[in-house]
Amino acid sequence: MSDDLATKLLPAMDIAAFERAPDGSFASIAPSPRWFDRLVADTTFPFLGHILEEATTFWQGRTLGSREWGPCVELNEVGREFHYRVLAVTAEAGQFLVFQLDSGADRMREVLQKVRQQALVNPGSGAQTRLSRVQHVVRRASDRMHELLRPLLASGMRDPQFELWTKLSAVCDDLTTTVDALVSSGADDPASKAP
Numbered sequence: 001m002s003d004d005l006a007t008k009l010l011p012a013m014d015i016a017a018f019e020r021a022p023d024g025s026f027a028s029i030a031p032s033p034r035w036f037d038r039l040v041a042d043t044t045f046p047f048l049g050h051i052l053e054e055a056t057t058f059w060q061g062r063t064l065g066s067r068e069w070g071p072c073v074e075l076n077e078v079g080r081e082f083h084y085r086v087l088a089v090t091a092e093a094g095q096f097l098v099f100q101l102d103s104g105a106d107r108m109r110e111v112l113q114k115v116r117q118q119a120l121v122n123p124g125s126g127a128q129t130r131l132s133r134v135q136h137v138v139r140r141a142s143d144r145m146h147e148l149l150r151p152l153l154a155s156g157m158r159d160p161q162f163e164l165w166t167k168l169s170a171v172c173d174d175l176t177t178t179v180d181a182l183v184s185s186g187a188d189d190p191a192s193k194a195p
Contacts, residue, residue: 007029014101018043019094020059026097035082035101039074045097048086054090060097066090071102081109110174113181133185138179142172 008019010030018026026043045052051069058067069086083102089095115134 014103018097020097024056033101035084036078036099038076039084039099048054051086055086055097055135058088060092062090083109100135104171108178111180114184119189131179135179135183138176142176 006017007030011033014033014035015030016032016036017029019029022025026045030044032040039047048055051072054069055067066087066089068085068087071083073081073083076082084103085100087096087098087100089098097105111134115131
């Protein structure tokens with residue numbers, strides 16, 4: 001990837017990326033997206049705490065690949081939560097620290113919050129029916145994700161992009177489990193069985 005392309009593509013994807021120098025300092029490889037500017041005043045990343053310690057241990061191992069933390073939570077300028085992930089990457093081109101906005105976590109939280117609110121407002125079988133519909137949609141999306149990943153798994157491809165897809169598949173599985181648990185708790189709730 002050319003440097004010019006990286007400077008346009010990474011911010012558009014809500015990614016802030018830094019190359020790690022041998023002395024442990026970091027240099028930005030592209031302009032930071034707007035959401036990231038709220039997090040950092042300098043590139044020593046003091047807010048990372050133990051994550052930076054674990055990332056340093058990972059980089060010292062010099063094994064090609066990545067290690068991920070998150071979702072992490074911060075507040076934006078109006079006090080609303082937003083989520084992001086932190087990745088330490090070791091590639092042939094160097095070592096990198098990557099921050100990516102996790103809009104999927106925000107969407108999942110909003111969906112689950114709406115389902116909870118509807119269940120509180122409309123207790124009974126109607127809420128359970130809506131939960132069952134949500135469960136069906138989530139299962140269908142998760143099954144589709146696994147269906148798309150199956151040929152990639154069979155090909156034996158091993159690159160950072162593939163690892164991201166694999167992690168996305170795991171997030172789908174987590175979402176399915178969460179919705180299943182939510183539906184089960186609703187099924188056990190005596191209010192959901194009221195006539």
